[in-house]
Amino acid sequence: MKDTRVADASGTPSRQSRRVFVLGATGTIGQATVRALVRRGHDVVCLVRPRAGVGGSLAPDDSRRLLTGAEVRCGDVSDPVSLARDGFRGERFDALVSCLASRSGAPKDAWAIDHLANCHALAAASNAGVSHVVLLSAICVQKPRLAFQHAKLAFEQALIESGLNYSIVRPTAFFKSLSGQVERVRRGKPFLVFGDGTLTACKPISNDDLADYLAGCLDDAGRWNRVLPIGGPGDAITPLQQGERLFSLLGRPPRFRHVRPQLLDAIIGVLSALGRLSPLLEQKAELARIGRYYATESMLVLDAATGRYSAAATPSTGSETLFDYYAQLVSGATTAERGDHAVF
């Protein structure tokens, strides 16, 4: 490990520069995490696909431009040979940060990426001398119902049992997942909510606040060998409150369309039955199950004693709020990123 002391944002010379290998660098949180690691003075190497990004829109030079300050290498994270040859290249690293995640959430893809590719990376990282692994997971794995959640949990367990230092970060909802309706509401359509709009709540976390938290795991020994649920600043927010704020920012009276979650049960039933005949329809059934899950489960810490979600038990970090982000979207100061996980 290099023993270079570097200054943090406040100028405090308290951090050690480390050689960090990053996976999933071209994703939403991966990009922000690379920025945070570079800002903290770490030496960052990313392994990316030759065609990366949503729909494979990024050629290698696009990924390099996106990940300024980091070294970008191209290879296949799902192939142990490529991981070693094109990624780690026989060099030594101090830490692995994985923001890798299946883009579809489909069961086969989730097990191949969230579990198996991460397992290959763990083995390769261990061979490269890595002593600390920071994993981007998800708060929803605390109540696993979906294939991707089981795949993530299986890798979390493999990491815990690896003997390496670990920080498993389980964030609440991202801004992009809560912004899918901004455009439809702007176009005059109602805001869709399940039930009365208060079935669920979450403490949204911004890309940069989460990225800073992930990067900070390398420096903060209080985050080592722990599973870390984390949300953004402020109170928990319901879908009803999201809609109300959006209409208020647009200067329009609130207009909601209420959807019964049972409607999704009917869709899941039909698609599951048809899915026995067609893998494509089974994939759609799983997407409907994912939609059903988020329609009815909060992205907050589940209190084991009461079996209820608890905003008070969900730690907060950062300073950026969803409502400030909505204001930026409405004013045109920024544009919404939909990615591939959008539910609406």
Ligand SMILES: NC(=O)c1ccc[n+]([C@@H]2O[C@H](COP(=O)([O-])OP(=O)(O)OC[C@H]3O[C@@H](n4cnc5c(N)ncnc54)[C@H](OP(=O)(O)O)[C@@H]3O)[C@@H](O)[C@H]2O)c1
């Ligand atoms: N959305 C939410 O509200 C939310 C909340 C909590 C937790 N989470 C969790 O956060 C995680 C990351 O989210 P995100 O939005 O940053 O993900 P994302 O934007 O979809 O990025 C996924 C990353 O994984 C890479 N990847 C996917 N499949 C790959 C493959 N076959 N080979 C190589 N690389 C592959 C992607 O590379 P390419 O660019 O090459 O595709 C990309 O870099 C997920 O595990 C999600 O469950 C999400």
